[in-house]
Amino acid sequence: MSAAAGTAEESAAPPPPQKARSTPAILMRSPGFLVGAAIVLFWAFCAAFAPHFVPYDPLADDLLETLSPPSAAHWFGTDQIGRDVFSRVLVGARDILTIAPLATLLGTVLGTVVGLVMGYFGGWVDAIVGRLIEVMLSLPLIIVALMVLVALGPSTSTVIVVVGLVFTPLVARTVRAAVLSERHLDYVPAASLRGEGALHIMFVEILPNIWPPIIVEATVRLGYAIFTIASLSFLGFGVQPPSPDWGLAIAENYGVLVGGFWWTVVPATVATASLVVGVNLVAEGLQRALAE
Amino acid sequence: MQSAFGRFLVRRLVLSLLTLWLVSVVVFLGAQVLPGDPGRAILGPLADARAVASLNAELGTDRPPVEIYLSWVGDLLQGDMGQSYAYRAPVAPFVGEALLRSLKLVGVIFVIVVPLGIGAGVIAALNAGKPVDRIISVASLSLTVIPEFVSAIALILIFAVILRWLPLSATWPDGAGPLVQLEHLILPALPLVIVLFGYIARMARAGTIEALSSDYTRTAILKGLPWRTVLTRHVLRNALVPTITVVAAQTGYALGGLVVVEALFRYQGIGNLVLSAAKAKDFAMLQAGILTIGAFFIVATLVADCLTVMLNPRLRAELGR
């Protein structure tokens, strides 16, 4: 056929690609994402380095200065056994920002594998695992976590495993839905027609196309991991004393709130709220950018 | 159509029972098998081995797990939820009272949050892209992720400590009338209202936006219908069906959040019951409480599914098939 047609088609510029702007460029222009990222980075910095620069040892009690209000010496005051609240809040980011990401990572990896298997194989595999997931989801997360932690005793690694496992079905459900919408695309039978096996199709063909929902899901999960772990700590089943962890600090001190000693509790609540909102803003920003 | 719906209902009921059974297995495994030796778990590592053995005999936990499970389920079917180790009394009355109190609280929560959330979501959708939408969207997004104990602290400070508008305690005096009860329940309800508001508003917004951009809405506009008719008859009808499912699913979530809220406000509901049982290692009570929560959630989803199917003719046909 035509050499003429061929060359003409090459010389004419094809229509520009669908995405005029890259995902990072969109993120950089999203105020919500930038605020969220700044908050998260701030707390990550505190988690890593705060012990080196805070004015007081967050664990050191001072029974002569209990419940003293904010002052030049103690910016945020002291708690019931005289520990410096400012130092405790900054260092308090440490445990939650170690446990929550690890739990999220565990839940995301397991959930992705389970979701891929369910979505790709379908049939009875999907039906059985789906039923199990429904069972897990018909108990509130915090209650499942509570039950297991009571049985095994609270410890950092148990909290990570329990929260990770509890998140697995949620991630799996998202991944499964993403796989199902890929599964009916023709590149899947096309791969079978060059003799590819199930593992190749799941991990090399389908997985690269479903990163966006997985990344978004992981970020959303991170927010909920912080939420859940803080709640567990508050209930006494998460991070254990004497850690300056926020949830724990609130649990230890909210009893004196009515007495007017608000500074023992308010910094930790503001810190927790800012962190979860920050993570959520990042998640929302990512979701919008990847959808564009 | 009616018989198709009947068939759907029967199948859905059977599935619910299957789920309930599986939940009972999970709860049993979590509360009885996972701790290994319940007697040892209660008395601690230093206790005398004979004391542990006699406690296990007293609890009936010296038998093989399958036997324990079967007798537990057998008793459950006759309405016997077992004996509380902590109270040395039957569990069932405790669970019943706690559930009733929690349902009151959940009722208050949903009466506030459902109209608020749906209203905000629809308003945001109708003003998509405008400042109103941005405010509602950012608010719902941020509020949803704030743990209940965090917002509860803020609410207590503002409404109970500073303004003194609302009582701090969730527990009303004996014999109090409904209005007084309500006054005591508002503050504990608000943290969960804040969390659920975001979910419901976002779902309602997404559903409304989808319906607004649909071809059938465009067709309705091009029929020359007044905007109000387009909105009520064509947009909202289709937009709000998915929201119902979310509301029901969130009922289950609300029961989880109750653990935190009830502990914080010292309200003797099912969440607090589970928490105290967990702290006291009162396994019979713990089991019963968790199973009750699971059963409640299963009923809520069942109701939601039936509503969704009844409101959506296409699903009605598909599911009945």
Place this chain on the structure above:
Amino acid sequence: MTDRNQSAASPALELSRLSVAYTVRGRDLPVLSDVSLRIERGEAYGLVGESGSGKSTVALALQRVLPPNGRISGGHARVAGQDVMELGAAALRNMRANDVAMVFQDPGKALNPSLTVGRQMAEVYEILGASGTDAKDRGEAMLGRVRISDPTRVMASFPHQLSGGMQQRVVIAMALAKDPALLILDEPTTGLDATIEAEVLDLVDTLRQEFGAAVLFISHNLAAVASLCNRVGVLYAGKLVEEGPARALFADPRHPYTAGLLRCLPRAGFKGGPALDNIPGFPPVPGSITEGCVFAPRCGLAEDRCRTEAPPLYDVGNGRGSRCHFHDRVDDLPRMSEAPPVNLPERGPNVEPVLRLEHLSKTYKLPGNRNVQALRDVSLTLDPGETLGLVGESGSGKSTLANLVLGLAEHDAGGAISLDGTKLPASVHQRPRAAVKAIQIIFQNPDSALNRAHSVKYLIGRAVSRLAGLAGKARDERVVKLLEAVRLTPRQLPAKPRQLSGGMKQRVAVARAFAADPRVIVCDEPTSALDVSVQSAVLNLLTELQGERHVSYILISHDLGVVRHLSDRIAVMYLGRLMEIGPARSVLEGPHHPYTEALLSAAPTVTGERGTRIRLEGQIPSPVDPPTGCVFNTRCPRKFGPICETEEPAFTADDEGHAIRCHLPRGKLGRSPAPELAAASQGGAA
């Protein structure tokens, strides 16, 4: 029909220099520029153009329902004399309620899923002031007028309970209910089967005369437009480049774009005839060409003047206009493609067929112990280098047959697939590599078939390494050779599919299918996702590659023009059964099966001629519960007796290999007139 239509002197629609712009990321993209046209009362006007030409924007703009980022940036649109830009909210609603109605592409989406048809029909009359019961009665009567046989039942139904064709009738009924001055149809038949499409087009034609409404018919399908419209406008890159009476315009185009489009269409002649022409390049991005003629970069007649001076709409006589400086030289437009060598299949007693299918059936289990036979007892052979065209409505089993051949679905026990005389396992996962590489596929939609996460190099390279077993340098060399064979260059190697145009993507898919010397390629609607101007290049490429590599094709297409152009033999399927098979000429010219006759008759032609139109009555029966006897008997216009309902006809071939599953003797079966298109076509010779 009504006073309004007769007394009003103003045209149903008048666009004067209408321009529309969309704001995308802060930039204004002109989607329509200076479009002027008039549609008189009762006239049918066709607006044709490829995707992105702006044709649907016309419909949205003139009803003021542009998306939020679109706006009318200049000019006027007048519907029945009223300038829609100047109407207030109430007057605009009034205009929508009375004067203009629209039918969208997908009727399933245009109907509200949670209201009954009756409720939605009645609504139209209620706006016009009718009471509840009166509105319902009139709605039911209206359904009768769009030839719905059981209006009471349909009124009580929800949209999802109706078939696609029935839904479209309801939408048309809703549109015509207000007796509008202007009825807009935007691709109203695109998702429908050819037989249903023909029914809908017939219906619109009849109703247009009954109601006296003017019609604006928007479509990419030149033939459908030709069969329905008096006048036609051709849109290219937001400009009306040519306009005129339909017959004259299609017979003698006066703009090189129109001429090019017509030459791209496979219209007449059989395999071995001349190659299709094509239009090189791509339509421009809106707003990218600010100087000269928008078509100049792709035009074979373009001179310097065309690149600097934008042509006005020249009056070329007989009510025709052309936006081309050289409108009098369009006949001299050079051909853009050369005829490829054509391969004819090897036949004869010594030639073993490359593929032999024996008694293939496929049964799917449904819940409740019911079965569907998607394919029933199909036997056929495919010779080396041969193309077998597969036609039939949706649900006829074409795709099932293809999937069985490929091994993507497993045929029922009792059937057999042999490749070069060797029996193959049913599933592709059990087949040896040599068999897997021998049978490949080109999918309909390259966006779906090419994994968007991978580069062109990986897409083709992986197929080469898996199927041809090549690695390293040998693999890379093979990839480059394949790219060149499909007229792409190594520069495209690192590109991801989204960076390529539709035609280029389909070429990558073709290259992949040829990765390891295939013997048989299933071409599943290989061009139906492509615009006409791109389609012809891909068809030519398929012809050329067959000539070079001696591969056999199984071609599935709903476009009889494409099937005619490429096929040596044609098989016609209905409800999972072969109804007819034979040499392309015998099947198309007859004597043929009544079903084939109906399919041929349903296909509109670009000359706008309608032969003896045979229309099928009733719905396609459910394959769960197929009719007894001849499965076609419920819709057959030639059914002649109880034997059709009781006994399945025999399927025996004559000495040409032409088999027809019908009780009628051959002498009584229908024939098509000699290729009716030959006279008017310029691209092909008869």
